[in-house]
Amino acid sequence: MIQVSNLSFGPAANPILQGIDAEIPAGRVTALIGPNGAGKSTLLKLIARQLTASSGRIRMDGMDLAQTVPAQLACKMAVVAQHLSVASRVRVRDLIGFGRWPHSAGRLGVADHAAIANAVELFDLGDLQTRFLDELSGGQRQRAFIAMAYVQDTDWLLLDEPLNNLDLHHARNLMAQLRHLTELQGRGIVIVVHDLNYAISWSDHVVALRDGKVAFQGPVAAAATAERLSALYQTPVAITRLGGQPFAQYHR
Amino acid sequence: MSDPAVSQARAPRRRLLLVAVLLVPLALVSLLVGAGPLPLGTLLSDPQALQVLAVSRIPRTAAVLLTGAAMAVAGVIMQLLVRNRFVEPGTTGTSEAAMLGLLAVTLLAPGAPILVKMLAAAGAALAGTGVFMLLARRIPPHQVLLIPLSGLVYGGLLMACATFIAIEAGLLQYLGVWMSGEFSGILAGRYELLWLAGGLALLAYFAADQFTIAGLGRDVSLNLGLRYGRVLGFGIVTVSLVSSLVIVTVGMLPFIGLVVPNLVSRLMGDNLRESLPVVAAAGAGLLLVCDILGRVLRYPYEIPAGTVFGIFGAAVFLYLLLGRQANG
Numbered sequence: 134m135i136q137v138s139n140l141s142f143g144p145a146a147n148p149i150l151q152g153i154d155a156e157i158p159a160g161r162v163t164a165l166i167g168p169n170g171a172g173k174s175t176l177l178k179l180i181a182r183q184l185t186a187s188s189g190r191i192r193m194d195g196m197d198l199a200q201t202v203p204a205q206l207a208c209k210m211a212v213v214a215q216h217l218s219v220a221s222r223v224r225v226r227d228l229i230g231f232g233r234w235p236h237s238a239g240r241l242g243v244a245d246h247a248a249i250a251n252a253v254e255l256f257d258l259g260d261l262q263t264r265f266l267d268e269l270s271g272g273q274r275q276r277a278f279i280a281m282a283y284v285q286d287t288d289w290l291l292l293d294e295p296l297n298n299l300d301l302h303h304a305r306n307l308m309a310q311l312r313h314l315t316e317l318q319g320r321g322i323v324i325v326v327h328d329l330n331y332a333i334s335w336s337d338h339v340v341a342l343r344d345g346k347v348a349f350q351g352p353v354a355a356a357a358t359a360e361r362l363s364a365l366y367q368t369p370v371a372i373t374r375l376g377g378q379p380f381a382q383y384h385r
Numbered sequence: 386m387s388d389p390a391v392s393q394a395r396a397p398r399r400r401l402l403l404v405a406v407l408l409v410p411l412a413l414v415s416l417l418v419g420a421g422p423l424p425l426g427t428l429l430s431d432p433q434a435l436q437v438l439a440v441s442r443i444p445r446t447a448a449v450l451l452t453g454a455a456m457a458v459a460g461v462i463m464q465l466l467v468r469n470r471f472v473e474p475g476t477t478g479t480s481e482a483a484m485l486g487l488l489a490v491t492l493l494a495p496g497a498p499i500l501v502k503m504l505a506a507a508g509a510a511l512a513g514t515g516v517f518m519l520l521a522r523r524i525p526p527h528q529v530l531l532i533p534l535s536g537l538v539y540g541g542l543l544m545a546c547a548t549f550i551a552i553e554a555g556l557l558q559y560l561g562v563w564m565s566g567e568f569s570g571i572l573a574g575r576y577e578l579l580w581l582a583g584g585l586a587l588l589a590y591f592a593a594d595q596f597t598i599a600g601l602g603r604d605v606s607l608n609l610g611l612r613y614g615r616v617l618g619f620g621i622v623t624v625s626l627v628s629s630l631v632i633v634t635v636g637m638l639p640f641i642g643l644v645v646p647n648l649v650s651r652l653m654g655d656n657l658r659e660s661l662p663v664v665a666a667a668g669a670g671l672l673l674v675c676d677i678l679g680r681v682l683r684y685p686y687e688i689p690a691g692t693v694f695g696i697f698g699a700a701v702f703l704y705l706l707l708g709r710q711a712n713g
Contacts, residue, residue: 183604207610214604218526220468221600221655231598235610239594239658265654282608 134159135180135289135323140189142175143345148187149175150345157340159194159288160319162311164332164353167342168366173325174215176342177293180323181212193289207235211282215293215325217274219266225277226262229253232284245284252280255310257303271298279307283314290314292324296331308335329370333357334378341365353379397659400652404666408450411673415446418677420685440573448576449568449676449690450669452631453641455582457668458589458661459627460642465600465655466620467521470705471533473642474514474628477521478536480637481543482513483629484563488547492554503578503633510625513543518621566631566638567689568676575634582630585623586665592619593657600655638691640698641668647705671697 135157143149150172157163165173178184180191182198191198193209201209211232223231229252233245241249253262256276266274275298282290290311296304312335314320326332332339332353339357341348348365349356362370362381371382417423421437428434460473467477474480486509490502497505517536524531551560589596598606599616606613631638645668653660675697676690 181604181608183607203607203612204610207608212604212608219601220470220526220529221465221597222650223597223601223656224654227597227654227656228601231594231601231605231609234594234598278605285609 134192134194135321136192137176137180138190138192140176140179140191141187142172142179142184143187145187148345150179150186150342153189153342153345153347155340155347155350157321157323158338159321160315161337162315162322162324162335163338163340164336165323165325165340165342166329166332166365167348171342172345173342174293176340177212177291177323177325181210181291182206183212183214204235207285207287209287210289210291211285211287212291213275213278213282213293213295215297217271217278219274222265222267224262225258225264225266225269225280226253228266228277229258229262229280229284232281235285248284248286252284255283256280257306272300272303275299276303276307287320289321289323292322294325294327296326296328304331311335329362329366329381329383333372333381397653397663401662401666404663404670408666408670408673411670411677412446412450415449415673415677416442418680420680420687441571444573444576445568445571445676446673448571448579448635449673451579451583452566452568452635452638453645453669453672454665455579455586455627455668456631456638456641456672457645457664458586459624460668461646461649461655461657461661461664462589462596462620463624463642464646465596465657466617467518467532468526468600468602469521469529469532470647470650471530471643472536473639473646474510474624475637475639475642476533476536476540477517478513478540478543479510479517479625479628480632480639481540481547483507483510483625483632484560484637485509485513485543485547485550486629487563487633488550488554488556488560491556491559492550499578499633503629506629506633507626510629511622514621514625518617562636563632564637565689566636566691567679567687568635569687569689571635578630578634582627585627585630589620589623590657590661592616593661596620597655597657636689636691638672638694640694640702641672644698644701644705645671648701 137153137155140153141148141151165176167173179186229249230241233241237245253259256279258276258280261273279295295307299307308331311322315322336353339353340350343365349361359370359372368383373380373382423434423437463472463474463477464470483506486506487502490497490505517539520535521532524535547560551557595611595616598609598611599613603613646664649660649664649667672690672694675693679688679690679693682688
């Protein structure tokens with residue numbers, strides 16, 4: 134479980150996050166939702182330790198994140214950032230191999246190569262594995278980075294808007310794979326999503342942010358109601374059921 | 386395992402072998418070419434010829450190879466750490482700061498041993514590079530050309546300071562010597578510091594993975610548990626030391642650190658574990674070609690290797706810039 138307590142970030146006069154208390158369950162898919170500028174990505178970056186909170190603390194499975202050394206954390210949590218600007222020319226396969234770095238420190242063994250080959254297959258990168266990152270499209274690059282995070286083989290996987298560059302096929306495929314990882318391997322997944330329907334149909338748990346504060350949180354079925362979502366986005370949202378899944382209707 | 390992955394693993398070794406095989410005849414030519422002729426036939430029976438070989442030609446050839454390799458390695462490290470293709474010690478203020486340090490120590494302690502002078506230059510280079518890194522961090526990374534341009538302006542400022550001090554102190558001649566890299570003055574006993582530069586380049590190879598990961602950015606490095614600050618620090622110290630060692634012994638050699646890594650990266654990418662030996666070998670080979678050309682073009686006079694490389698390097702640099710635009 135990730136426990137966020139009384140977390141604040143940003144200048145005191147104009148904080149980006151303010152007094153966040155949240156619990157993210159282990160072994161589940163949790164979606165961070167909310168309007169633009171609510172602080173979803175900031176919260177994810179704070180958990181990932183890419184940013185340092187101005188106050189408050191984050192515990193991950195009982196460990197205080199502020200007290201954990203980077204190498205230890207890299208075996209516990211893998212992060213895929215939103216902007217994957219890459220200036221260097223690294224091959225897709227080599228990039229995925231770097232995901233084993235926290236475990237192998239550069240000496241890839243048989244098990245490491247097997248994990249890499251598995252990730253290449255899982256994320257549909259077979260044809261791209263010898264290509265350089267700067268020759269890929271945004272979506273292909275994103276898949277390569279997700280595959281790298283996957284082979285890191287961590288209890289926790291954090292993804293910041295991973296669906297952004299993906300087409301329908303790959304977006305759906307990715308969500309299905311994340312579900313798969315949760316259900317088969319018990320990994321905890323935290324994901325920032327803009328598309329409300331992806332959030333409510335694929336995740337178990339939601340944490341909704343608005344103006345730097347938690348608007349509501351809890352299991353999807355109980356927490357993500359039509360009234361709360363309408364208030365969250367200040368847009369009428371109707372929840373219907375479509376093929377057994379909740380479906381948010383807000384387009385018109 | 387699929388075939389492309391296997392052939393990919395073998396290709397770097399083949400490339401390294403190719404470059405290394407080319408280096409051998411080049412080095413032999415370098416041993417035989419110079420103002421004093423060394424006929425191959427009588428070489429081993431002529432004690433005077435052997436002395437020329439031992440005192441001048443072998444040291445010179447070694448100096449060129451070490452310098453070329455170390456400068457190319459310094460360039461690729463700088464490019465990965467700044468995350469920009471168009472930087473090298475000559476466009477980040479590193480070389481200019483080293484010269485300022487060298488000038489300062491020449492003024493304050495003219496009789497200091499060369500190692501002390503080198504360390505003063507390295508200290509100044511380190512500070513100068515550090516300031517550039519802070520500067521570069523404020524420039525959005527997608528402004529690809531703004532970073533090297535800022536570096537050139539910054540280096541120009543440092544150079545202006547150095548020139549002013551040199552004029553006031555009557556040391557302009559020294560500055561001229563440091564600024565044009567050439568190997569005609571290399572003799573046994575006057576180049577050995579360059580082995581240190583070569584050693585540093587070799588040391589960098591042990592951190593090849595770390596540099597490659599750092600080149601993917603701070604967030605990716607943190608995610609993989611890399612101590613990003615340490616890698617950055619190690620890289621800057623290596624680059625500063627290499628630049629200072631080269632300036633103190635042979636003078637400034639711009640463009641090697643820029644051109645060689647770009648050429649190698651086009652062919653085999655930036656995974657330093659694979660490419661760093663090729664970068665080093667290609668840097669050594671290209672500089673040796675330039676030095677040999679410098680020796681024969683106006684025989685028996687010499688054109689500095691730095692000048693020859695400058696012409697070649699400027700042409701390649703323009704090609705890279707224009708090629709980039711053509712690609713969008």
